Amino acid sequence: MTTKQLQKKSIQYRKNILKYIFHANAGHTGGSLSCIDILNVLYNHVLNVSPENFTSPDRDRYIQSKGHSVEALFVVLADKGFFPESDLSTLCKYRSHYIGHPTRKVKGVEQNTGALGHGLPLSVGTALAAKMDKKDFRVFTLLGDGELPEGSNWEAALTASHYKLDNLCAIIDHNKLQITGTTAEVCNTNPIDKKFENFGWAVRHVDGHDLDALKKTFAEMPFEKGKPSLIIAHTVKGKGVSYMENVIKWHHGVPSEKQLEEAMSELNNVMVTIPDDF
Amino acid sequence: MGAEVITEKGKAKTNLDVFSGVLQELAEHDRNIVVVTSDSRGSGKLGPFGQKFPGQHIEVGIAEQNLVGVAAGLASCGKKVFAVSPACFLTARALEQIKNDVAYSNNSVKVIGISAGVSYGALGSTHHSLHDYAALRAINNIIVVAPADNFETEQAIKLAAQTNQPVYLRFGKRVMQPLKEINDDVFEFGKGRVITKGNDVAIIAAGETVYPAVQAANKLKEQGVSATVISMHTVKPLDTALLNIVAKKCKAILTVEEHSVYGGLGEACASYLLQNRIFKPFKIMGIPDEYTVTGSQQEIFDHYGLSEKGIAEQATLLL
Numbered sequence: 001m002t003t004k005q006l007q008k009k010s011i012q013y014r015k016n017i018l019k020y021i022f023h024a025n026a027g028h029t030g031g032s033l034s035c036i037d038i039l040n041v042l043y044n045h046v047l048n049v050s051p052e053n054f055t056s057p058d059r060d061r062y063i064q065s066k067g068h069s070v071e072a073l074f075v076v077l078a079d080k081g082f083f084p085e086s087d088l089s090t091l092c093k094y095r096s097h098y099i100g101h102p103t104r105k106v107k108g109v110e111q112n113t114g115a116l117g118h119g120l121p122l123s124v125g126t127a128l129a130a131k132m133d134k135k136d137f138r139v140f141t142l143l144g145d146g147e148l149p150e151g152s153n154w155e156a157a158l159t160a161s162h163y164k165l166d167n168l169c170a171i172i173d174h175n176k177l178q179i180t181g182t183t184a185e186v187c188n189t190n191p192i193d194k195k196f197e198n199f200g201w202a203v204r205h206v207d208g209h210d211l212d213a214l215k216k217t218f219a220e221m222p223f224e225k226g227k228p229s230l231i232i233a234h235t236v237k238g239k240g241v242s243y244m245e246n247v248i249k250w251h252h253g254v255p256s257e258k259q260l261e262e263a264m265s266e267l268n269n270v271m272v273t274i275p276d277d278f
Numbered sequence: 279m280g281a282e283v284i285t286e287k288g289k290a291k292t293n294l295d296v297f298s299g300v301l302q303e304l305a306e307h308d309r310n311i312v313v314v315t316s317d318s319r320g321s322g323k324l325g326p327f328g329q330k331f332p333g334q335h336i337e338v339g340i341a342e343q344n345l346v347g348v349a350a351g352l353a354s355c356g357k358k359v360f361a362v363s364p365a366c367f368l369t370a371r372a373l374e375q376i377k378n379d380v381a382y383s384n385n386s387v388k389v390i391g392i393s394a395g396v397s398y399g400a401l402g403s404t405h406h407s408l409h410d411y412a413a414l415r416a417i418n419n420i421i422v423v424a425p426a427d428n429f430e431t432e433q434a435i436k437l438a439a440q441t442n443q444p445v446y447l448r449f450g451k452r453v454m455q456p457l458k459e460i461n462d463d464v465f466e467f468g469k470g471r472v473i474t475k476g477n478d479v480a481i482i483a484a485g486e487t488v489y490p491a492v493q494a495a496n497k498l499k500e501q502g503v504s505a506t507v508i509s510m511h512t513v514k515p516l517d518t519a520l521l522n523i524v525a526k527k528c529k530a531i532l533t534v535e536e537h538s539v540y541g542g543l544g545e546a547c548a549s550y551l552l553q554n555r556i557f558k559p560f561k562i563m564g565i566p567d568e569y570t571v572t573g574s575q576q577e578i579f580d581h582y583g584l585s586e587k588g589i590a591e592q593a594t595l596l597l
Contacts, residue, residue, distance in 0.1 A: 122351040124347070159336075159338050
């Protein structure tokens with residue numbers, strides 16, 4: 001898929017995230033908008049996973065540790081054909097499988113997540129299984145920067161390097177905000193790169209909204225043979241909607257009808273600036 | 279019961295020894311059997327397993343949350359994973375991982391709590407697991423099992439390896455004598471095992487307290503009191519059909535467990551009986567809600583009456 005096609009997808013995904021969060025009157029808006037470009041590149045460019053091969057033991061695995069940004073995952077899975085997009089109109093409704101965190105009841109979801117600090121240990125176990133069975137599939141997990149203080153992440157980081165899991169890639173959606181304030185104010189985990197390097201990981205920084213840069217970075221995995229890879233993706237919480245960008249209240253804020261119109265208009269205006277590929 | 283570990287074939291062993299032996303036996307024929315330890319291979323008697331099957335053993339160091347998360351990831355790829363750690367750490371520190379990564383995500387991990395209950399009696403409450411039945415009973419989609427003797431342990435491990443449902447198994451490290459001299463029982467999760475039959479009192483026990491319950495039944499017999507003893511090895515799902523039969527047949531019901539009197543086997547039985555209008559003299563024996571006394575497992579059992587004498591006395595009081 002060309003970068004222009006991916007750019008259009010990112011805008012459409014953003015519109016869908018907002019549409020379904022508005023409809024559900026619930027959701028984690030800011031974080032879904034910050035990680036959507038990463039998911040776009042993963043599902044449309046990197047991962048060997050599709051509705052057709054989802055039960056194959058050889059598929060790549062994607063485990064979303066920051067489960068609360070489930071709306072981003074759901075709109076991408078719908079676009080990939082795992083389920084009809086119209087299913088998302090039941091998001092967070094009574095007895096819907098499309099709840100506020102990933103569950104395996106939804107096709108395409110690998111693990112039930114939502115409590116933080118769980119994605120990395122699960123991914124380490126999955127990557128270990130691949131090594132044991134000499135399989136080539138790779139394991140990707142997306143962490144929020146706000147969940148880094150969870151100790152289980154660091155336990156798993158040790159195991160990943162101890163077992164030289166170079167088939168594992170963790171991506172940190174580094175939007176630098178969490179529900180209470182900036183990550184630096186709440187619990188300063190900087191320098192993240194040095195910490196992971198000291199834990200035996202190979203680390204890269206990338207602009208998490210630069211689709212070409214994301215493609216290039218993923219293509220270079222493993223960054224170092226015999227080491228797990230970490231991508232620190234620098235992102236903007238609420239990216240793509242001016243009034244949401246870097247504003248904490250949009251962590252799980254739901255737009256009003258007027259705000260939704262404003263956001264859609266802004267995204268539509270960007271969409272028309274991207275020429276079609278031929 | 280003595281403290282001597284007898285490991286010759288056919289002789290009584292610790293359930294821990296049975297566990298490690300059965301696991302090696304299974305791994306011989308199934309390369310998907312994987313053991314994950316948290317610096318617990320020594321405590322779990324899994325050193326030989328690790329040496330024999332290095333490709334089927336993952337060591338994560340002292341990190342129980344990671345132990346369970348990693349085990350769940352392995353299980354999601356079809357591995358038959360035994361996550362082995364002392365029950366006290368495994369079911370407290372890694373409770374959220376058991377709840378979410380194992381039970382809720384339905385990853386078929388066999389969570390193995392070693393040195394359970396007050397097996398580490400003298401080491402104090404940090405090392406006691408008297409909460410695990412209660413905590414895990416309240417979590418959907420995990421079978422909770424405390425095998426009593428070597429037979430039950432062997433069967434439980436083999437069954438756990440086959441089942442697709444998450445299982446929690448806990449046992450201690452003392453030599454467990456067989457509950458029956460001649461045993462042709464079929465072991466199933468969720469089906470209690472009738473050890474002795476009698477009409478006066480039903481003693482429903484689990485794990486390492488079943489043996490003193492049987493001793494108590496023998497003592498009661500000398501006094502003219504007949505007791506049914508059930509090894510209720512599966513604490514959840516509870517064998518309510520069997521409970522119903524023995525509760526109706528006997529004049530009184532006594533439960534015995536190496537667990538807090540809150541939230542365990544006893545309260546599970548009480549809940550069933552009360553909600554089904556079976557009103558009989560009833561007593562829960564276990565570890566009371568207090569700062570637990572320390573000493574050897576046997577000394578703690580004796581202190582709280584989880585012994586031949588204590589159980590027989592309580593049974594007599596109920597009648």
